[in-house]
Amino acid sequence: MNYYISFVGAGSGDKELITLKGYKRLKNADVVIYTGSLINHELLDYCKDGCIKYDSAFMNLDEIIDVIDKNVKAKKYVVRLQTGDFSIYGSIREQIEELNKLNIEYELIPGVSSFLGAASSLKVEYTVPEISQSLIITRQSGRTPVPEKENLREFAKHQTSMVIFLSVDKIEQVVEQLTSDGGYSMDTPCTVIYKATWEDEKKVIGKLSDIAEKTKQANITKTALILVGDFLGNEYNNSKLYDRGFSHEYRSSHNKSD
Incomplete structure (x- = not known):
């Protein structure tokens, strides 16, 4: 060294x-x-x-x-x-x-970011096949401004997986921006996770319609991430990677008729 x-x-x-x-x-x-x-x-x-x-x-x-x-x-x-x-x-x-x-x-x-620790703690995958194949990492504007073209309203129009840092103290504003102008529906799954992977980790699980109230009831005002998207829901699809009918460089397909 x-x-x-x-x-x-x-x-x-x-x-x-x-x-x-x-x-x-x-x-x-x-x-x-x-x-x-x-x-x-x-x-x-x-x-x-x-x-x-x-x-x-x-x-x-x-x-x-x-x-x-x-x-x-x-x-x-x-x-x-x-x-x-x-x-x-x-x-x-x-x-x-x-x-x-x-x-x-x-x-x-490099280190393990909290958004990665949060996914493991919640036992979820951000990129579920045919549900979401992109992840937006962003924050609400505060003392450090966010460029206008990166505001939550614009990102929400993609309706893909999203992790929002440094914004849980403004969660009512966050929900309003995520659900306006063609963004997420109020039924979209949403989770707030406080101090992911710490011993005193706390999770608040809900939808955009109720996550602000639940978060207030849990008295979470800092050191938390807001996760939004259908990747948090029950719907999923298998990937092609381990499909017996899918060939790639290392494996030949095995169809039922073989």
Whole structure:
């Protein structure tokens, strides 16, 4: 390893869902800057004795970069531990752009995003054959605006599988936008999952017609995903992949008449 700084995706919550490569990096770190408001703090148990830890929840960008710069110059190995996978709402671009200015080399080690952990926890597949073959990952506009062409009303017109981050506190607005202007029907299955794969995970299962009220009753206001689409329903179709009548590079078909 020729890097003094590694960005590591912490996984969706369960401390064992960090990748093996991420675990090895974390175990060898001299300094860890972790997203304290979002990651499972039990991950810090993997750190060696003497590892210095910084909670980035109390730091701004300049402070984070300053800690990295000083420790890299001191030949200390730094791990920047971020929630889920940092490629989705991870604010990683602004960090690596600053490191580029300082000529600090780094590596990126992906993690298990919460939308993947949520699907496994719910025992669902986003891409059910003939039901949905696309997945939209998005968020409601907030302090960080969303481009107008990516608003929920426009995406809802596709009526495909959707995962909505960072929006459960605005769930009434979300439902209104998803069901207007030719979007989803009010009968579309919808699930809110709080802290997917954590020990205190909580699921609220319903339809767009009642999910807002159910979520309020469950007192879920943050750290949750909104999943919408018919992939959550009972209807499904088998794929062709394991169909006995389907041939591909590795297998010949076996029809009933064979």
